[in-house]
Amino acid sequence: MVVRPNVKELPGPKAQEIIKKNFEALAVTTQDPDTLPIVIDHGDGILVYDVDGNVFYDFGSGVGVLNVGHAHPRVVEAVKKQAEKFTHFALNDFFYENAIILANKLAELAPGDFPKKVVYQNSGAEANEAMMKLVKYGTGRKRFIAFYHAFHGRTQAVLSLTASKWVQQERFFPTMPGVEHIPYPNPYRNPWHIDGYAEPDELVNRVIEFIEEYVFRHVPPEEVGAIVFEPIQGEGGYVVPPKNFFKELKKLADNYGILLADDEVQMGVGRTGKFWAIEHFGIAPDTIQFGKAIGGGIPLAGVVHRADIAFDKPGRHASTFGGNPVAIAAGIEVVEIVKELLPHVQDVGDYLHKRLKELEEKYEVIGDARGLGLAQAVEIVKSKDTKEKHPELRNEIVKEAVKRGLILLGCGDNSIRFIPPLTISKEEIDVAMEIFEESLKAALQ
Incomplete structure (x- = not known):
């Protein structure tokens, strides 16, 4: 009943x-x-x-x-079992096997036929902060492109990517320099005010042309490390872009050696009917930022990323609680439940x-x-x-x-x-x- x-x-x-x-x-x-x-x-x-x-x-x-x-009873049981063993053992200094098990599961689920690694964090904003450091460190490039109406967090660096509401920016300037924003292809409320119905191909072409004609007019493309996006804009209104958008964006990015950084904090972990929302669009991003749902209510987040941009020296990046063992235990169970669902x-x-x-x-x-x-x-x-x-x-x-x-x-x-x-x-x-x-x-x- x-x-x-x-x-x-x-x-x-x-x-x-x-x-x-x-x-x-x-x-x-x-x-x-x-x-x-x-x-x-x-x-x-x-x-x-x-x-x-x-x-x-x-x-x-x-x-x-x-x-x-x-x-969820399976998540509750996983948390109980782990809490009885140990609740913390800092992953930035020590080791435990469950962290590897979950990382391998997430990397296997992520699209892309290339070696991947995972860095754990505590929140979606932290995951996007880590992504920015990975991109800078791994590529040597310091600039980013993001989208209007995007939300990537409220901490100081990722606030430069967020362009959802002005209240999120008020009294926090200056944010991190080096971020350019471009229109997101919204089929219902197109940013170019095309009369009548905007054909998907036309919307996509307008975005690509905007980057080529306006952003790259004053920003050297070889200095851009990544284009950061949500596969479906969340706080921006649950906007689903045209089906071919990310394939065209990837062509442009590959042409200039720019990475694609996929923020799945809100849309990942089965929300759209695929484990990662980007699977609906047929491309493999270079990074996937995850958070929110992965811990089943226990704080857990991170980045699945190309292994060739990984932090390769001690001290480059760390988090005391990133990959907390209780959260990892919950995450392993969440992954299995979601795959079944x-x-x-x-x-x-x-x-x-x-x-x-x-x-x-x-x-x-x-x-x-x-x-x-x-x-x-x-x-x-x-x-x-x-x-x-x-x-x-x-x-x-x-x-x-x-x-x-x-x-x-x-x-x-x-x-x-x-x-x-x-x-x-x-x-x-x-x-x-x-x-x-x-x-x-x-x-x-």
């Missing part, structure tokens, strides 16, 4: 007290108690139970972390996409429904004709949804992402779509 969400009061009395104490004790800038006033007590798969007994569907997967769901993700992902497309046809304010696997989103607009963004309505929909027990997260300026745990069933998707439609109607009133 499918358990349905059940919300009586939000926030309830216990939650109100904890939220008040939270802002007194913690220096946080991203939590919004007016939109998502949820204080979790425990989770189970797709379900979140708060301290007042309310029950929710987590269609945010802990912000992209819980691909295998809350408290991939056919299911493709099936239920197609079903979720179909349901969202039906709503797109039904409602004038849903301008576009898009995605791969269980990385889906809708873009909220004032009308389909103008495509004018409607962030206020998007925010109201999210608020109405959580009142009814459906946790949704915004992305981009005006989109809503649908990223439930990969274990979700079609019956649970039907319940979520029912709640989403009710929330949309309530927000429109």
